[in-house]
Amino acid sequence: MRTRPLKVALLGCGVVGSEVARIMTTHADDLAARIGAPVELAGVAVRRPDRVREGIAPELVTTDATALVKRGDIDVVVEVIGGIEPARTLITTAFEHGASVVSANKALLAQDGAALHAAADEHDKDLYYEAAVAGAIPLIRPLRESLAGDKINRVMGIVNGTTNFILDKMDSTGAGYQEALDEATALGYAEADPTADVEGFDAAAKAAILAGIAFHTRVRLDDVYREGMTEVTAADFASAKEMGCTIKLLAICERAADGASVTARVHPAMIPLSHPLASVRGAYNAVFVESDAAGQLMFYGPGAGGSPTASAVLGDLVAVCRNRIGGATGPGESAYAALPVSPMGDVVTRYHISLDVADKPGVLAQVATVFAEHGVSIDTVRQSGKDGEASLVVVTHRASDAALTGTVEALRKLDTVRGVASIMRVEGE
Amino acid sequence: MRTRPLKVALLGCGVVGSEVARIMTTHADDLAARIGAPVELAGVAVRRPDRVREGIAPELVTTDATALVKRGDIDVVVEVIGGIEPARTLITTAFEHGASVVSANKALLAQDGAALHAAADEHDKDLYYEAAVAGAIPLIRPLRESLAGDKINRVMGIVNGTTNFILDKMDSTGAGYQEALDEATALGYAEADPTADVEGFDAAAKAAILAGIAFHTRVRLDDVYREGMTEVTAADFASAKEMGCTIKLLAICERAADGASVTARVHPAMIPLSHPLASVRGAYNAVFVESDAAGQLMFYGPGAGGSPTASAVLGDLVAVCRNRIGGATGPGESAYAALPVSPMGDVVTRYHISLDVADKPGVLAQVATVFAEHGVSIDTVRQSGKDGEASLVVVTHRASDAALTGTVEALRKLDTVRGVASIMRVEGE
Numbered sequence: 001m002r003t004r005p006l007k008v009a010l011l012g013c014g015v016v017g018s019e020v021a022r023i024m025t026t027h028a029d030d031l032a033a034r035i036g037a038p039v040e041l042a043g044v045a046v047r048r049p050d051r052v053r054e055g056i057a058p059e060l061v062t063t064d065a066t067a068l069v070k071r072g073d074i075d076v077v078v079e080v081i082g083g084i085e086p087a088r089t090l091i092t093t094a095f096e097h098g099a100s101v102v103s104a105n106k107a108l109l110a111q112d113g114a115a116l117h118a119a120a121d122e123h124d125k126d127l128y129y130e131a132a133v134a135g136a137i138p139l140i141r142p143l144r145e146s147l148a149g150d151k152i153n154r155v156m157g158i159v160n161g162t163t164n165f166i167l168d169k170m171d172s173t174g175a176g177y178q179e180a181l182d183e184a185t186a187l188g189y190a191e192a193d194p195t196a197d198v199e200g201f202d203a204a205a206k207a208a209i210l211a212g213i214a215f216h217t218r219v220r221l222d223d224v225y226r227e228g229m230t231e232v233t234a235a236d237f238a239s240a241k242e243m244g245c246t247i248k249l250l251a252i253c254e255r256a257a258d259g260a261s262v263t264a265r266v267h268p269a270m271i272p273l274s275h276p277l278a279s280v281r282g283a284y285n286a287v288f289v290e291s292d293a294a295g296q297l298m299f300y301g302p303g304a305g306g307s308p309t310a311s312a313v314l315g316d317l318v319a320v321c322r323n324r325i326g327g328a329t330g331p332g333e334s335a336y337a338a339l340p341v342s343p344m345g346d347v348v349t350r351y352h353i354s355l356d357v358a359d360k361p362g363v364l365a366q367v368a369t370v371f372a373e374h375g376v377s378i379d380t381v382r383q384s385g386k387d388g389e390a391s392l393v394v395v396t397h398r399a400s401d402a403a404l405t406g407t408v409e410a411l412r413k414l415d416t417v418r419g420v421a422s423i424m425r426v427e428g429e
Numbered sequence: 430m431r432t433r434p435l436k437v438a439l440l441g442c443g444v445v446g447s448e449v450a451r452i453m454t455t456h457a458d459d460l461a462a463r464i465g466a467p468v469e470l471a472g473v474a475v476r477r478p479d480r481v482r483e484g485i486a487p488e489l490v491t492t493d494a495t496a497l498v499k500r501g502d503i504d505v506v507v508e509v510i511g512g513i514e515p516a517r518t519l520i521t522t523a524f525e526h527g528a529s530v531v532s533a534n535k536a537l538l539a540q541d542g543a544a545l546h547a548a549a550d551e552h553d554k555d556l557y558y559e560a561a562v563a564g565a566i567p568l569i570r571p572l573r574e575s576l577a578g579d580k581i582n583r584v585m586g587i588v589n590g591t592t593n594f595i596l597d598k599m600d601s602t603g604a605g606y607q608e609a610l611d612e613a614t615a616l617g618y619a620e621a622d623p624t625a626d627v628e629g630f631d632a633a634a635k636a637a638i639l640a641g642i643a644f645h646t647r648v649r650l651d652d653v654y655r656e657g658m659t660e661v662t663a664a665d666f667a668s669a670k671e672m673g674c675t676i677k678l679l680a681i682c683e684r685a686a687d688g689a690s691v692t693a694r695v696h697p698a699m700i701p702l703s704h705p706l707a708s709v710r711g712a713y714n715a716v717f718v719e720s721d722a723a724g725q726l727m728f729y730g731p732g733a734g735g736s737p738t739a740s741a742v743l744g745d746l747v748a749v750c751r752n753r754i755g756g757a758t759g760p761g762e763s764a765y766a767a768l769p770v771s772p773m774g775d776v777v778t779r780y781h782i783s784l785d786v787a788d789k790p791g792v793l794a795q796v797a798t799v800f801a802e803h804g805v806s807i808d809t810v811r812q813s814g815k816d817g818e819a820s821l822v823v824v825t826h827r828a829s830d831a832a833l834t835g836t837v838e839a840l841r842k843l844d845t846v847r848g849v850a851s852i853m854r855v856e857g858e
Contacts, residue, residue, distance in 0.1 A: 023722060027580065033645070033765040034577050130575060136723035138567070138575030146559060146567030148463050149743020151456065216462070276729060279708060293452060293740035294565035294730060300705060301726035311722035314578020328757035336462040 001032065006321050007042035009074045009099070011065050011090055012081035013053055016104060016131070017044070019310035020078060020317075025055050031314070035321040043068045045081075069094040076320050078313060079103040080131075088112055095123040100324060102316040104131035104309055110205035110221045113212060117333035126329045128316035133206045134159050134285045136308030137301040138315070143213045143289070144331055150291040152214040155253040156427065157287030158280050159206040161303040162197035163229050163249040165189045165283045167268075171246050176234050189283050199228035200266040203251045210287070211253035211264040216337035219253075219264050225344035227267035236268075236422055239354060239393065243426070245270040246278050250427060254347070261342045270352055271428035278428075288428075345402030350379070350429065352395050354421035355411065359390035363416045367392060370414065374407040375399065389418075395426065430461065435750050436471035438503045438528070440494050440519055441510035442482055445533060445560070446473070448739035449507060449746075454484050460743070464750040472497045474510075498523040505749050507742060508532040509560075517541055524552040529753060531745040533560035533738055539634035539650040542641060546762035555758050557745035562635045563588050563714040565737030566730040567744070572642045572718070573760055579720040581643040584682040585856065586716030587709050588635040590732040591626035592658050592678040594618045594712045596697070600675050605663050618712050628657035629695040632680045639716070640682035640693040645766035648682075648693050654773035656696035665697075665851055668783060668822065672855070674699035675707050679856060683776070690771045699781055700857035707857075717857075774831030779808070779858065781824050783850040784840065788819035792845045796821060799843065803836040804828065818847075824855065 008024070010017055024031065024041055032038040044056055045065035053061065062068055069077055069090050077094040079101060081087050087108050091101050101120070103109065109116070109132050120127040130140045134157070143152065158164050162184060169180040181198070184190035196202045204224040211219040229249045240247050248271055253264045271278050276298050280286040285303025290296050302308040323330050357363045364383060371378050377397040384391055396404070404423075411417050437453070439446055453460065453470055461467040473485055474494035482490065491497055498506050498519050506523040508530060510516050516537050520530050530549070532538065538545070538561050549556040559569045563586070572581065587593050591613060598609040610627070613619035625631045633653040640648040658678045669676050677700055682693045700707050705727050709715040714732025719725050731737040752759050786792045793812060800807050806826040813820055825833070833852075840846050 019722070023578065027578075030580070030645075030766075031578060034760075034763060137726060138571035138728075141575050142567035142571060145748055146570050146744040147740065148747035149452065149456075149460060149745075150740040151459070216459075276708070279705070291740065293448070293736040293743070295734075295737055297566060297728075297730035299567075299726075299728060302724045305724075307722040308724055311576065311579040311720065314722070315575040316578075318577035319574055322760060323757070326757040328752070328755040331463075331751060334463060337459075 002037035002325060005038040005040035006035070006075040006324065007040055007073055008317065009042055009068050009077045010044045011077060011079045013044050013046045013056070014080070015306035016309045016313065017080045018053060019306040020080065020313050021056050023310055023314055031318065034318050036325055037321065039317070039321060042074060043071070065090055066093065069099065070097050072097050074099045075324055076317060077101045078317060079105060080313065082107065084108055084111060091116060092119045095119045095125050100126035100320045102313055102320055103127070103129045104313055105129070106132040106202070106205040106209060110208040113209065114218050114333065114335070121332050124329060126320045126323055127332070128320055128330065130316050131309045131312035133209050134287060135301065135303040135305060136311045137285060137287065137299050137303065139287055139299050140213060142299065143210070144334065147291055147294060150293045152289060152291045153255045154290040155210050155214045155287060156277070157251050158248055158277055158285050159251045159287065159303060160197055160203045160249060161283030161285055162190045162194065164280060164285070166198070167229065167232065167247055167249060168281050170232070170234065171237055174234055174237070177230060177232060198230050200226045200249065203249060203266040207251035207253055207264045207266050210251065211262060212335070214253055215255060215262045215339055216334045217262060217339040217341070218335045219262070219341055223264060223341040225265035225267070229268040232268050233422070236424060239352060240270045243270060243352065243395070245272050245426070247424070248277060252427065256342065256346070261340045261346070263342050263344070263347050265344060265347060267425060269425040269427040275428040345400060345405070347401045348398050350396055350398055350426040351404050352393070352424045352426050353408070355392040355394070356418040356421055357390050357392050358416040358418065359385040359388050360416070363390070364392065366414055366416055367394070367411065370410045371396070371407055374403050374410065376403050376407050391421070431466035431754060434467040434469035435464070435504040435753060436469050436502055437746065438471055438497050438506045439473045440506060440508045442473050442475045442485070443509070444735035445509045445738045445742065447482060448735040449509065449742050450485050452739055452743055460747065463747050465754055466750065468746070468750060471503060472500070494519055495522060498528065499526050501526050503528045504753055505746060506530045507746060508534060509742065511536065513537055513540060520545060521548045524548045524554050529555035529749045531742055531749055532556070532558045533742055534558070535561040535631070535634040535638060539637040542638065543647050543762065543764070550761050553758060555749045555752055556761070557749055557759065559745050560738045560741035562638050563716060564730065564732040564734060565740045566714055566716065566728050566732065568716055568728050569642060571728065572639070573763065576720055576723060579722045581718060581720045582684045583719040584639050584643045584716060585706070586680050587677055587706055587714050588680045588716065588732060589626055589632045589678060590712030590714055591619045591623065593709060593714070595627070596658065596661065596676055596678060597710050599661070599663065600666055603663055603666070606659060606661060627659050629655045629678065632678060632695040636680035636682055636693045636695055639680065640691060641764070643682055644684060644691045644768055645763045646691060646768040646770070647764045648691070648770055652693060652770040654694035654696070658697040661697050662851070665853060668781060669699045672699060672781065672824070674701050674855070676853070677706060681856065685771065685775070690769045692771050692773070692776050694773060694776060696854060698854040698856040704857040774829060774834070776830045777827050779825055779827055779855040780833050781822070781853045781855050782837070784821040784823070785847040785850055786819050786821050787845045787847065788814040788817050789845070792819070793821065795843055795845055796823070796840065799839045800825070800836055803832050803839065805832050805836050820850070
């Protein structure tokens with residue numbers, strides 16, 4: 001074993017960073033044996049230096065992250081501060097000064113992954129980020145290494161634990177969105193401002209990263225269609241149950257049937273209870289992958305939290321250190337396929353639509369005509385009503401989002417349609 | 430991109446080998462882009478050269494596997510012939526003549542993994558074998574790379590599709606073992622001689638490989654306790670249902686509570702319906718991993734079949750080719766922890782025991798005394814009986830296998846115990 005230690009700079013020492021530092025200390029011998037050289041925590045950049053950090057020598061702590069990554073003797077920079085800046089500049093500075101980088105920063109990777117990979121390549125350094133998607137679940141490495149000889153056609157996953165907790169609660173207790181959100185907040189599963197989670201921004205960043213890796217194509221955050229889950233109601237869950245389904249917030253990355261383009265989207269959707277993703281409970285994450293040769297795979301585990309995220313960071317740290325000792329780098333960005341990313345209108349799926357309609361003869365015929373005019377084929381219709389009010393639940397066959405949108409616009413113009421109560425996509429069949 | 434192609438020799442051209450060759454041909458451009466150089470099928474060693482092999486140039490086919498691996502210009506040897514010999518000699522010969530090796534050979538890896546890794550190391554070559562365990566499911570790479578910074582405490586999985594198909598069929602239809610086996614055979618899920626599957630030999634080989642990687646310790650096939658599932662009855666499934674459980678054939682690799690030793694075993698066990706492994710249907714495989722930092726992870730997918738296995742082989746092929754171009758090797762054997770492998774008697778778990786007893790007063794007291802004398806604490810007892818015959822179902826708290834074995838031996842000596850109808854371990858709680 002090499003005796004000169006590899007030097008690690010830690011940027012950020014919050015929930016994840018402190019756990020990374022703790023495991024580096026308590027499991028130093030194991031890490032050294034697995035890497036083939038000891039690893040040493042050479043510096044920790046923080047915003048609040050006065051906070052007591054158990055197990056971290058005070059002289060390692062600095063507020064000058066830039067100076068730390070510029071030291072020149074750092075082998076690996078671990079970035080767990082999150083956000084776009086200063087993380088982006090610190091990472092590129094790290095490459096320029098000879099370090100490889102392990103990051104858990106989904107927002108940054110989703111927005112600037114291509115530029116960061118280019119910077120890593122320019123300096124012949126590694127950029128690893130297993131922790132950026134689905135916490136501890138090994139996903140990036142399986143997609144870009146284990147399935148490197150396969151053709152991935154679809155990645156569909158629950159990649160946000162907060163929203164899964166809320167939806168699972170609504171499903172199991174019949175609670176409404178607000179009530180379930182309040183419980184998630186009280187239990188620490190949701191942040192005070194839950195926007196990034198419940199509006200799907202967090203999941204969209206992960207979808208961009210996953211789509212890019214799965215399809216060997218650059219997919220930017222802007223390419224990802226995004227719809228939050230704040231409008232999912234107890235009534236939607238009741239409808240889902242009647243269909244033998246539940247509702248999940250899904251990130252879906254798909255190759256078009258002709259293979260010539262891809263799409264990426266985040267939205268709530270009904271999935272059959274028999275689908276493996278349907279039974280993912282609480283704050284757990286799971287990602288379902290479909291490929292030509294491997295068939296259907298699923299990866300399941302905790303999607304967030306200090307320890308799980310630290311596990312992913314440390315797995316990358318071991319890999320990057322091994323590469324460094326071997327004088328090599330791991331697989332970098334693979335974007336050779338450069339497939340176009342199609343807009344949401346091109347996505348083809350099934351829909352569950354609830355309409356409030358007038359309870360009189362001929363309404364169903366009118367509604368069915370509108371669907372037919374827009375080329376959307378109806379699978380089932382269920383009518384119920386009393387006292388002049390009625391509801392109509394339509395489940396369609398597969399149709400493009402554009403066709404469905406056109407259908408709904410036309411439906412809204414019908415005198416007999418009082419309102420569109422909900423539109424929910426149906427996936428995983 | 431490098432233009433000189435990497436040369437691949439394929440040993441075996443059956444269900445898996447022919448699929449590897451097909452994908453290498455049909456996806457040549459993708460593989461080249463992902464590797465950074467074209468790969469070329471340089472030779473295919475087969476037993477029956479006269480069989481027509483679509484898409485493989487006849488001049489590549491040879492019956493002389495030894496000459497093929499000795500050619501000296503081969504970059505990677507893909508071994509998919511299975512069995513111990515000639516596979517073992519061909520692999521070591523391949524290393525000696527400058528090739529890295531990708532293998533799907535679980536039996537060989539379980540028996541001689543250490544020697545093969547040593548041969549690879551001696552010649553500074555790669556030995557990859559993702560396909561050896563759980564087919565297409567990325568498992569070896571996640572365990573030895575993604576979780577390289579974590580401490581794995583338990584690996585528990587359904588790693589044999591044939592037996593899972595049979596048990597799932599028994600569970601869902603109430604069929605007996607023989608009836609379910611007959612259906613599995615008719616559908617091609619079970620071989621004409623199903624011994625390797627139903628007696629747990631196949632799963633035991635995988636358990637040895639998984640335990641070795643998870644615990645950084647050499648675990649030989651002989652170290653794995655093995656019990657088949659041929660004696661599981663419809664009555665056992667009925668008992669399991671009463672417990673809120675189902676029955677699966679599990680491969681379980683565990684670190685002892687004190688961390689100082691490990692165990693590996695294969696046997697049928699009851700697991701709660703709420704456990705993610707309980708819902709693994711048909712011939713699918715799934716492996717549940719518990720680690721210090723990551724927590725609970727699960728990997729799910731098809732555990733066998735030509736295409737899924739080929740996917741795993743090709744993922745390894747891409748990795749080994751990349752390593753070769755980069756002049757490096759991937760992670761080799763990691764056995765530094767060298768923990769002792771404890772015998773089955775040391776394994777601690779819960780038990781479900783069905784006894785046929787005389788239906789008279791005092792029997793329960795006698796039985797309970799025997800459990801107490803052996804230090805096995807009883808969780809629940811259920812008595813039922815009529816006409817002088819009765820059954821007693823005992824579920825224990827956690828106890829060592831040695832203590833349970835002693836208890837059962839003593840129970841058999843009681844006049845009032847007419848027979849021990851079944852003993853089943855209860856896992857995953």
